Amino acid sequence: MNITVFCSAYSLDERYTEPARKFARLVGERGHTLVWGGSDAGLMGLLADEVKAAGGRLVGVSVAFLAHKSYQGADELVTAVDLPRRKAELLERGDALVVLVGGLGTLDEITEVLELKKHGHHEKPVVVLDTDGFYDGLRSQLRRMDAEGFLPRPLDELVFFTDEAEQALAYLGG
Template sequence: MAAVCVFCGSSTVLEPRWLRLAADVGAALAARKHVLVSGGGRVGMMGAVATAARAGGGHTVGIIPQSLVDLEVADTEADDLVVTEGMAARKTVMIDRADVFLVLPGGLGTLDELFEVWTLGTLGLHDKPIILLDVDGFYAGLMAWLSEVARQRFVGVSAMSLLHVVSTVDSALDVIERVD
């Protein structure tokens, strides 16, 4: 059993397929007895993954800054809701509470979280696996750019090897369990 920190979109105007993907991830985490660590929101993909994990009998840990609690977007149904002073503290707690990171489609916040945990990993500040779930080529452009950045030696081969890129929920869970 791993504590899986899921980074994903929290937008409320997403295509239904992304909400289904998040729900599939939450259900799969619960079915395989993993703990979900999330950003503590009840909206968008973040809410869908947590709701589905709980519906499947999974344990959920939400970590949210007070400013978002004040906006009434907190996942108050979380088994464990941790309220932080701000976004930076939120990321620190999420990183500390996780055994592995699973990145779903998302926007700027998701990318920020991905790059922070990836940078910390390259610096040797953690050795937790980072999995990028690239469904329908969502991250294809990013991966092409990263390949070029690596080709020009701005990013080392060892850094690129820290990122596990998969295209299905099952393959993401398989990576989690290989490293768990």
Template sequence: MAAICVFCASSDTVEQRWLDLAAETGRALGARGHSLVSGGGCVGMMGTVADGARAGGAHTLGIIPQCLIDMEVADTASDELIVTDDMGERKNVMIDRSDAFLTLPGGLGTLDELFEVWTTATLGVHRKPIVLLDPDGFYDGLLSWLNGLVATKFVRAGAMETVLVARSVPDALDTIEAALAS
């Protein structure tokens, strides 16, 4: 069906509930016939979503910069692993190789990836669906702050409509599938 890029935490110190969410996401991708595009790491939620995707029968594509290979965090079990020169090239390849983007809870790296695809979408570089999986209101503060920027004209109202919010894995995948079908 679709190549879905999942952005999420690569830290191995996150709470178990986030690892469970990553595993559920990966398994659901496979069950629905989608493939996974990831940052190519084998740790934290990123490794867990890839393991879940493979367990669910999904093809996995990891895209990782050489500096992370040197740190021995590469998902060598990926069906395909692309090594880039740097983080910027990594994001460009992820955007090129994906049909849609799904952001799970995460930190700075996750936000960097989300904002990259969000910004490029608002500039018309791509028209690929972007879904923010926001269980338990993880991103409520960020979304509230960004909505406040609309009033000050730092963010266009249309930009806020570019990212779709879902509260569960099934809802997130339903949202992506509906956006791809339209």
């Protein structure tokens, strides 16, 4: 399975890196392909290193202005001309989508993926690996949107939240 992961390119505290490392090892050990932002920096680089060390395949999708931070050990590396094309490529190449901790770029990616799914533009499973309650606020807001009729589909059809790497992969079928 090709698993697209959205996450931070910053170096983060151990409370965030260790769960990401565990998830990446499972992805690699189970023979899946990591499709990710293509960076060698921070959490992105850590994921790539772990997946590769565990025997998985790497497909990086970078963007032209960040090409200097591209992960050099990827099995395939694509460079998109801008961020919208990068997001489209990441969505297209993944059979499933997983969100780890991240900043504004990650938040942008998860909201776009959910908006597209809401409108039926894809039916790929979406998982938020909610490490240390990082996405509690997002989950709360989405629940409110669901309860107050802002979503045309039930929230549990759009996204699955978990704090366990095993549960994330089980939900994806892998």
